[in-house]
Amino acid sequence: MNASTFAARVTISTESDLVSAVTSALGAMKGPLHGGAPSGVIDLLDEIETEDRIDAVIADKLDRGEKIMGFGHRVYRTEDPRSVILRKKCQELQGEDAWLDLAVAAETRIIEQLNQRKPGRALYTNVEFYAAAIMRSIAMPTQLFTPTFSVARIVGWTAHALEQQQDNVIFRPQSEYVGK
Numbered sequence: 001m002n003a004s005t006f007a008a009r010v011t012i013s014t015e016s017d018l019v020s021a022v023t024s025a026l027g028a029m030k031g032p033l034h035g036g037a038p039s040g041v042i043d044l045l046d047e048i049e050t051e052d053r054i055d056a057v058i059a060d061k062l063d064r065g066e067k068i069m070g071f072g073h074r075v076y077r078t079e080d081p082r083s084v085i086l087r088k089k090c091q092e093l094q095g096e097d098a099w100l101d102l103a104v105a106a107e108t109r110i111i112e113q114l115n116q117r118k119p120g121r122a123l124y125t126n127v128e129f130y131a132a133a134i135m136r137s138i139a140m141p142t143q144l145f146t147p148t149f150s151v152a153r154i155v156g157w158t159a160h161a162l163e164q165q166q167d168n169v170i171f172r173p174q175s176e177y178v179g180k
Helices: 003-013 018-029 037-048 051-063 081-092 098-117 127-137 142-166
Strands: none
Touching: 003 018, 003 142, 018 142, 037 051, 037 098, 037 127, 037 142, 051 098, 081 098, 081 127, 098 127, 127 142
């Protein structure tokens, strides 16, 4: 289960209210490793700037051990089916928008470098990569990316919270102290 849905279920499991559960989900969604990831993609593509800089920027990031935002997924070990749909739309628009052209070119070269540098790792393009490119191409302000994703998820968070309430058991994760 994704982080925001888990946060909603944990909160409602304490017998808190539905608004608090959704608020918890929103807090998780804001993080750069979840719903905030498209902003990281924008930063990456802004840094690349032009097609001739793709290889150098990605190589530098990989040399420093940085994550390449928009690639890899905690759940999908194959291509994210949502990214396949968005990629197709971007490819249909090639030549009409320089930003989308850069995203399509960057994806191909980034995957090549990831395959060379991290053989055997299933690092495919995720939905945030092309979602960010599309939202940027329509001039959506980056501060609206996460709220846009969140609005679409509120119904799901609410459904999970209501399901949790039906046969509730509080979430109590186990932890093991390993310090001194």
